[in-house]
Amino acid sequence: MKSCAKREEDRKTFMDQVRESKENGYLLSSRKIGSGAFSKVYLGYATQEKLRQNYKLASDLRSKRHAMVAIKIISTAKAPLEYSRKFLPREIYSLNATYKHINIQLYEMYRNSRRTYLVLELASRGDLLEHINATSDRRECPGLEEEEARRLFRQIVSAVAHCHNRGIVHRDLKCENILLDERGFIKLTDFGFANRYSSKNSLMSTFCGSVPYTAPEILMSKKYNGELADLWSLGVILYAMVTGKLPFRERQPHKMIHMIKQGLSFQQPISPECQSLIQGLLQLKPGARLGLQQVATHCWMLPATSAIFQQALNATGRPPERTSRGSRQGNQSPRRPSHLLCTGRLPRPSRDGSQGPRADLCRLPPSAALARPG
Numbered sequence: 001m002k003s004c005a006k007r008e009e010d011r012k013t014f015m016d017q018v019r020e021s022k023e024n025g026y027l028l029s030s031r032k033i034g035s036g037a038f039s040k041v042y043l044g045y046a047t048q049e050k051l052r053q054n055y056k057l058a059s060d061l062r063s064k065r066h067a068m069v070a071i072k073i074i075s076t077a078k079a080p081l082e083y084s085r086k087f088l089p090r091e092i093y094s095l096n097a098t099y100k101h102i103n104i105q106l107y108e109m110y111r112n113s114r115r116t117y118l119v120l121e122l123a124s125r126g127d128l129l130e131h132i133n134a135t136s137d138r139r140e141c142p143g144l145e146e147e148e149a150r151r152l153f154r155q156i157v158s159a160v161a162h163c164h165n166r167g168i169v170h171r172d173l174k175c176e177n178i179l180l181d182e183r184g185f186i187k188l189t190d191f192g193f194a195n196r197y198s199s200k201n202s203l204m205s206t207f208c209g210s211v212p213y214t215a216p217e218i219l220m221s222k223k224y225n226g227e228l229a230d231l232w233s234l235g236v237i238l239y240a241m242v243t244g245k246l247p248f249r250e251r252q253p254h255k256m257i258h259m260i261k262q263g264l265s266f267q268q269p270i271s272p273e274c275q276s277l278i279q280g281l282l283q284l285k286p287g288a289r290l291g292l293q294q295v296a297t298h299c300w301m302l303p304a305t306s307a308i309f310q311q312a313l314n315a316t317g318r319p320p321e322r323t324s325r326g327s328r329q330g331n332q333s334p335r336r337p338s339h340l341l342c343t344g345r346l347p348r349p350s351r352d353g354s355q356g357p358r359a360d361l362c363r364l365p366p367s368a369a370l371a372r373p374g
């Protein structure tokens, strides 16, 4: 229970934030839509005056037919110095450098000695993790349909390519950092670990990310190429989207490495094209991973091929038979590497606690970030 004094302090802080936002052209609502380690995110509204002054903001909001924004408030006075001096400036730099892409959007920033305010495009439909879990529950089958996964993954790839083209690596790509707006567009968020690099070959050494999504070279504390590390995380995200599970799940980095070395496996029917794309991204050796250009033009990313697969899957519950060379035949299950299965599935008991028919459904667990300062 919060003490009276604490409640009063929170109320005063909130009133200050309302005033500071108003002075900058935004109405801050009391509806908190998220919070991070050192931040709170509120629903806000652009005032008429702001819309008159800021043409870009006005035209964007006009197309959405509302004036709502997400206002992320970072208490710089309370956050550790390293965060305020190093990570927050990088986040702001990265958001500014990537302005404006349909899948990433910082409208504006204002600040004073105590707080920094980031005015972001509102993504009102929660994050990808929630979406995967909710869809898995609705379908009674883990993961998204490949068609939907493709639509979302294309946007994610486009957003990451936009960052890389501007010399920014995200370094914390994960389902929780991909938000969805009311039109189903993804918004890449949380650039707290992002960094810029001067050359494609420059290596980084900060140990950051979230273990299940972190590239093995980072887990092994090697110097790494940020772009190639982002590609690994993209592979984990795609695997999570289509299977509703994490490919490798361990808390301890050294155990994760062990799992990764054992290899990847799929426990449910996923199209061979999608498997090949995931395998191409989840390569232990960074240099062996598919590049973003190869990802964008991979055959799974083209709708026609996989629509046929999905239709067959829906009709028979099994992947379609293939006749071409190297493909599988008849009712055989997908060819699997002989190593152990390494999925991060979390069995969910049915409501009465027994292992009912849906006991093999899983929920993707949220993953805590590593190396948060403070």
Ligand SMILES: Nc1ncnc2c1ncn2[C@@H]1O[C@H](COP(=O)(O)OP(=O)(O)OP(=O)(O)O)[C@@H](O)[C@H]1O
Pocket (backbone or CB within 6 Å): 033, 034, 035, 036, 037, 038, 039, 041, 070, 072, 120, 121, 122, 123, 124, 127, 176, 179, 187, 189, 190, 191, 192, 369
């Ligand atoms: N543009 C947005 N629209 C809607 N909700 C948002 C938006 N940005 C952030 N949020 C919500 O606020 C939460 C925290 O935001 P964000 O991840 O950017 O903060 P953070 O301080 O970097 O978090 P963390 O400490 O977890 O890394 C998000 O998980 C999300 O629920």
